Amino acid sequence: MAQQPHHSFLLLSIWTLICSLYSIISADPQFHECTSKQDTYLRSSSPCPPFASTPPPFPFSLSPGCGHPFFQLKCSSPRSTISINNLSFALLQFDPNSSSLLLSPQLSSLTSSTTTRPAATCSSDLSSIPAHSINLLGSPFRVSDSYCSRLSVLRSCSPPNLPNCSHCPWECKLVKNPLNLLRDCGSGTHSLQQQGCQTDILEYLDNFLKIGFQVEYDESQDSYFSSCRECKSKKGICGFNSSDPEKSFLCFQSRTPFSPTWIHQNDRKRVAILCSVSAALCLVIAFLVFGIVFRYRRLKSLKTEDDPTTLFLHRHRSASLLPPAFTFEELESSTNRFDPKRKIGDGGFGSVYLGQLSDARIVAVKYLHRHNQAAAAGRAFSTKSFCNEILILSSIHHSNLVKLHGYCSDPRGLLLVYDYVPNGTLADHLHGTNNLHRKSSLTWQVRLDIALQTALAIEYLHFSVKPPIVHRDITSSNIFIEKDMRIKVGDFGLSRLLVMPETSSSSSGYVCTGPQGTPGYLDPDYHRSFRLTEKSDVYSFGVVLLELVSGLRAVDQSRDKREMALADHVVSKIQMGLLRQVVDPVLGVDGETMKGIESVAELAFRCVAADKDDRPDSREVVEELRRIRSQAIGI
Ligand SMILES: *[C@@H]1O[C@H](CO)[C@@H](O)[C@H](O)[C@H]1NC(C)=O
Numbered sequence: 001m002a003q004q005p006h007h008s009f010l011l012l013s014i015w016t017l018i019c020s021l022y023s024i025i026s027a028d029p030q031f032h033e034c035t036s037k038q039d040t041y042l043r044s045s046s047p048c049p050p051f052a053s054t055p056p057p058f059p060f061s062l063s064p065g066c067g068h069p070f071f072q073l074k075c076s077s078p079r080s081t082i083s084i085n086n087l088s089f090a091l092l093q094f095d096p097n098s099s100s101l102l103l104s105p106q107l108s109s110l111t112s113s114t115t116t117r118p119a120a121t122c123s124s125d126l127s128s129i130p131a132h133s134i135n136l137l138g139s140p141f142r143v144s145d146s147y148c149s150r151l152s153v154l155r156s157c158s159p160p161n162l163p164n165c166s167h168c169p170w171e172c173k174l175v176k177n178p179l180n181l182l183r184d185c186g187s188g189t190h191s192l193q194q195q196g197c198q199t200d201i202l203e204y205l206d207n208f209l210k211i212g213f214q215v216e217y218d219e220s221q222d223s224y225f226s227s228c229r230e231c232k233s234k235k236g237i238c239g240f241n242s243s244d245p246e247k248s249f250l251c252f253q254s255r256t257p258f259s260p261t262w263i264h265q266n267d268r269k270r271v272a273i274l275c276s277v278s279a280a281l282c283l284v285i286a287f288l289v290f291g292i293v294f295r296y297r298r299l300k301s302l303k304t305e306d307d308p309t310t311l312f313l314h315r316h317r318s319a320s321l322l323p324p325a326f327t328f329e330e331l332e333s334s335t336n337r338f339d340p341k342r343k344i345g346d347g348g349f350g351s352v353y354l355g356q357l358s359d360a361r362i363v364a365v366k367y368l369h370r371h372n373q374a375a376a377a378g379r380a381f382s383t384k385s386f387c388n389e390i391l392i393l394s395s396i397h398h399s400n401l402v403k404l405h406g407y408c409s410d411p412r413g414l415l416l417v418y419d420y421v422p423n424g425t426l427a428d429h430l431h432g433t434n435n436l437h438r439k440s441s442l443t444w445q446v447r448l449d450i451a452l453q454t455a456l457a458i459e460y461l462h463f464s465v466k467p468p469i470v471h472r473d474i475t476s477s478n479i480f481i482e483k484d485m486r487i488k489v490g491d492f493g494l495s496r497l498l499v500m501p502e503t504s505s506s507s508s509g510y511v512c513t514g515p516q517g518t519p520g521y522l523d524p525d526y527h528r529s530f531r532l533t534e535k536s537d538v539y540s541f542g543v544v545l546l547e548l549v550s551g552l553r554a555v556d557q558s559r560d561k562r563e564m565a566l567a568d569h570v571v572s573k574i575q576m577g578l579l580r581q582v583v584d585p586v587l588g589v590d591g592e593t594m595k596g597i598e599s600v601a602e603l604a605f606r607c608v609a610a611d612k613d614d615r616p617d618s619r620e621v622v623e624e625l626r627r628i629r630s631q632a633i634g635i
């Protein structure tokens with residue numbers, strides 16, 4: 001399917017090429033010249049200050065014969081120049097609203113030999129003062145009144161600071177009457193009150209010119225502009241005859257009679273017809289192709305870009321940081337249409353399927369139904385919390401946490417794609433009945449490693465992620481085991497998928513929702529405070545530790561009612577000094593191992609304290625487990 005538009009684009013480009021060739025041949029060569037120079041500018045993106053990124057606007061032009069004869073711009077950095085009456089000016093500013101330019105003479109780039117002057121002898125560093133009066137006569141420009149006024153109020157302090165007048169008559173003249181600098185200003189009366197005096201007139205004038213003086217032009221006074229308006233109404237391009245001293249106005253039309261010299265007089269009509277037919281044909285094809293491509297793209301964009309989830313995600317995180325978005329079809333086919341045989345887990349939020357992506361990666365695909373029994377049970381997902389989940393998960397990177405590979409938001413369902421961890425869960429190993437996961441593979445050393453890795457994952461969520469994340473569902477069924485018995489904690493933050501009040505945010509440190517978590521692991525403090533905190537994770541982790549020590553289930557209905565929960569059961573045994581009775585018989589309880597088991601049981605005892613303030617935080621848990629493990633290895 002993706003192949004099709006590529007063919008179309010190739011076809012389109014070929015036809016466009018042919019079309020543009022025809023139009024070049026049939027157009028006025030100057031028309032092409034005037035447009036292509038602008039194109040060249042666009043492509044080369046050579047700087048053309050003060051015009052930021054676009055080619056200079058009309059009436060400026062970069063190529064002789066195009067635009068207005070007095071607006072011929074030479075691009076260069078840091079300043080572009082225009083030339084008026086053989087004097088070159090840096091263009092500092094252009095304001096189309098007031099039709100004015102700010103100009104500063106550029107003497108270094110002068111072309112005329114008449115402007116050289118004995119600068120070194122008359123005035124050492126007055127680099128901007130030209131050797132004669134600046135004359136705008138014959139150009140559409142006139143110096144703005146305010147600038148003339150500034151010169152007219154200028155007067156020298158007495159005695160005037162004159163250079164050698166027989167040697168530098170022009171400078172002398174300037175000091176005596178600064179208005180001589182701008183020929184334009186001479187005629188008008190600028191009778192402003194004189195204020196103060198200047199000791200060094202030449203230096204003042206030099207600065208005046210460096211900062212620039214403003215000139216204005218009046219479109220209604222210049223016949224070029226009125227001719228141009230007429231030309232533009234006929235879709236022409238305005239220019240002038242550059243070989244004509246008068247620089248008379250010319251209007252370049254895009255389609256003029258076809259007349260290259262290499263074609264016979266008799267053939268011309270035929271070629272003209274051929275051109276028109278080809279042009280019409282390629283226009284029709286271009287339209288068709290565009291139509292197809294546009295529709296295809298629209299369909300595609302409707303699927304992905306317009307999806308509210310995708311829009312929301314892209315507003316909050318740049319696309320490069322987000323996990324890839326899968327299409328529903330991709331995930332459907334990767335799980336063999338959500339084949340029940342591929343189901344590897346089932347939760348209150350949806351089902352987990354084993355999937356194989358097109359690149360052969362094996363993944364776990366969690367399918368969250370938007371509107372199903374989960375919603376009926378008060379556990380509905382909103383797009384926002386689904387997004388929240390993706391944003392959180394995509395910012396988490398820890399070797400003991402399951403990784404999110406991607407997501408899919410589709411009207412048919414919300415899907416999350418995770419690492420598949422192949423060796424079952426800790427619960428499978430501890431309580432499993434099948435032969436696949438042997439309890440005997442869980443030696444005390446392996447159990448200690450599993451405990452430490454789980455604690456490290458929790459510590460990461462609580463201390464390294466900002467704002468901290470409360471997992472809220474640490475259970476032995478959410479600890480996934482790899483082939484090498486390393487573990488990954490999964491399903492974390494999934495409870496965030498529950499719709500929760502707007503006011504509760506992860507940053508407050510508390511999450512207020514309806515009762516949740518898994519029985520046997522749920523913080524008893526929750527029933528008092530209705531809050532799940534980091535310490536709730538510590539409680540759940542304590543229960544997992546007790547499972548590791550005893551090999552018993554977190555909840556066992558066959559036990560006495562008061563001891564149905566593992567925490568109650570083991571804690572009462574510990575309090576009676578009967579820990580040995582509940583230690584998993586699979587573990588050989590020789591002296592040294594028993595010491596480690598006792599230390600872990602004690603840590604678990606603290607973790608499952610009824611008052612959350614009596615529990616250690618995950619950092620302390622990690623430290624304590626490290627200590628116990630180093631002693632066990634030290635044997
Ligand atoms: C500009 O210089 C050329 C020679 O370089 C001269 O023929 C022409 O008259 C000059 N134009 C003005 C307006 O000074």
Ligand SMILES: *[C@@H]1O[C@H](CO)[C@@H](O)[C@H](O)[C@H]1NC(C)=O
Nearest residue numbers: 093094095096097098099100
């Ligand atoms: C010209 O006027 C428009 C609005 O009329 C304004 O947005 C723009 O900034 C003005 N340009 C300059 C250079 O002042």
Ligand SMILES: *[C@@H]1O[C@H](CO)[C@@H](O)[C@H](O)[C@H]1NC(C)=O
Nearest residue numbers: 121162163164165166167168
């Ligand atoms: C002025 O310049 C002329 C010619 O270069 C020279 O003869 C004269 O002595 C100079 N005068 C002063 C005051 O420097």
Ligand SMILES: *[C@@H]1O[C@H](CO)[C@@H](O)[C@H](O)[C@H]1NC(C)=O
Nearest residue numbers: 241242243244245246248250
């Ligand atoms: C341009 O001006 C020259 C000299 O005046 C003239 O010979 C030529 O025909 C003009 N070209 C156009 C296209 O008007």
